[in-house]
Amino acid sequence: MQEVQDSMKQRVGVIGGGQLAWMMGAEAKTLGLELWLQTPNASDPAVARADKTILADLQDITATAKLSEECAVVTFENEFVDLEALGKLAAQGANFRPSLAFLEPLLDKYDQRRCCEKFNILVPHYQAWSLTDGLPEGWQYPLVIKARRHGYDGKGTFVIKNEAELKALPTGLEQTPLLLEAFVPFEQELAVMVARSASGDIRVFPVVETQQIHQVCHWAIAPAAVNNTVEDKVIHIAQTLAENLGLVGIMGIELFLTPAGEVLVNEIAPRTHNSGHFSLDACQTSQFAMQLQAIAGLPLGSPDLLVKGAVMVNLLGFEHSDSDYDHKRQILTQMPDSHVHWYGKAGASPGRKLGHVTITSPTDDRSTLMAIAKKIERLWYAQSDE
Ligand code: ADP
Numbered sequence: 001m002q003e004v005q006d007s008m009k010q011r012v013g014v015i016g017g018g019q020l021a022w023m024m025g026a027e028a029k030t031l032g033l034e035l036w037l038q039t040p041n042a043s044d045p046a047v048a049r050a051d052k053t054i055l056a057d058l059q060d061i062t063a064t065a066k067l068s069e070e071c072a073v074v075t076f077e078n079e080f081v082d083l084e085a086l087g088k089l090a091a092q093g094a095n096f097r098p099s100l101a102f103l104e105p106l107l108d109k110y111d112q113r114r115c116c117e118k119f120n121i122l123v124p125h126y127q128a129w130s131l132t133d134g135l136p137e138g139w140q141y142p143l144v145i146k147a148r149r150h151g152y153d154g155k156g157t158f159v160i161k162n163e164a165e166l167k168a169l170p171t172g173l174e175q176t177p178l179l180l181e182a183f184v185p186f187e188q189e190l191a192v193m194v195a196r197s198a199s200g201d202i203r204v205f206p207v208v209e210t211q212q213i214h215q216v217c218h219w220a221i222a223p224a225a226v227n228n229t230v231e232d233k234v235i236h237i238a239q240t241l242a243e244n245l246g247l248v249g250i251m252g253i254e255l256f257l258t259p260a261g262e263v264l265v266n267e268i269a270p271r272t273h274n275s276g277h278f279s280l281d282a283c284q285t286s287q288f289a290m291q292l293q294a295i296a297g298l299p300l301g302s303p304d305l306l307v308k309g310a311v312m313v314n315l316l317g318f319e320h321s322d323s324d325y326d327h328k329r330q331i332l333t334q335m336p337d338s339h340v341h342w343y344g345k346a347g348a349s350p351g352r353k354l355g356h357v358t359i360t361s362p363t364d365d366r367s368t369l370m371a372i373a374k375k376i377e378r379l380w381y382a383q384s385d386e
């Protein structure tokens with residue numbers, strides 16, 4: 001780590017103040033680290049857990065300059081960053097972890113695919129594309145169209161089953177650089193978190209199975225019920241990317257497992273990730289603590305499970321409301337081995353990630369864990385609380 005003043009040594013800056021920074025905030029306290037934020041609203045979840053907040057837009061480079069002057073290391077809550085502007089700060093000594101060089105190929109889904117291929121990692125068949133190009137020869141439905149940048153929670157991703165659906169795409173997309181991608185008839189969606197320290201220590205968390213509905217993650221089961229060969233492939237991908245991209249921090253990798261047992265990378269998130277939330281209650285070290293350890297130069301903990309299995313279910317908004325869903329949360333809290341995390345966001349809207357619940361379990365049996373996930377979803381999305 002660069003030379004820093006003593007008073008700054010234990011101070012970590014985060015650009016972003018949402019739920020990821022909120023969960024990091026609790027772990028920062030446990031690790032004895034001071035947490036500073038740059039986030040636009042005083043009502044953003046992480047503000048309550050930060051030692052200090054610079055209230056500013058995430059792209060406000062003057063605010064980031066101040067954050068980086070005050071903190072020994074600065075990290076990111078999301079990948080929607082302006083590399084050019086941040087590069088100027090890095091040249092003046094700002095200590096970004098992960099580094100901007102690491103982030104560079106990961107900000108664009110097309111670049112991510114190219115990067116994976118460079119390391120002989122399989123990805124879905126793809127090409128760079130624009131809606132005005134028309135469908136190139138050889139492409140068949142179903143296919144997937146994705147905005148190359150700024151997509152999240154399925155926003156900017158469209159599964160297209162026929163020409164009518166292609167024609168019905170929002171007109172604004174014509175101006176957007178896109179990725180055209182073959183639809184992968186996957187058997188399971190998997191995900192894995194991997195952390196790496198500046199000295200090259202790597203920790204891979206248990207592989208999880210995730211369930212997305214309309215491109216949004218609904219739940220994750222740990223560990224994924226996959227055979228050793230598949231698990232080894234996932235771990236190999238995680239280690240290869242972490243090492244070759246020079247990760248210092250943590251990243252999440254979303255994958256498709258095909259019926260033939262192939263593992264394809266769908267997406268790389270250069271930060272903590274929804275699919276790693278289970279680690280807060282089910283692992284020796286959470287993904288948030290691991291991220292802080294990696295970027296602050298502390299020894300990395302163990303990512304091993306403390307329990308046989310776990311299921312994490314996202315608590316998504318399903319209405320426009322100011323409700324804090326207190327009654328439903330109480331019911332979830334009373335379930336055995338339940339850990340409810342409520343992010344304290346101002347206002348609910350359909351699909352908004354308001355919280356999550358993890359149930360730890362004495363079994364890793366997939367159908368048992370899936371039944372728990374379905375029970376929670378029935379309860380959460382039921383119109384009445386009965
Ligand atoms: P986002 O960046 O918004 O999370 P993703 O590219 O990860 O979007 O896609 C969201 C979901 O859409 C995936 O988890 C998967 O369920 C589905 N999906 C994306 N790409 C494909 C594909 N090529 N084949 C099949 N399903 C896909």
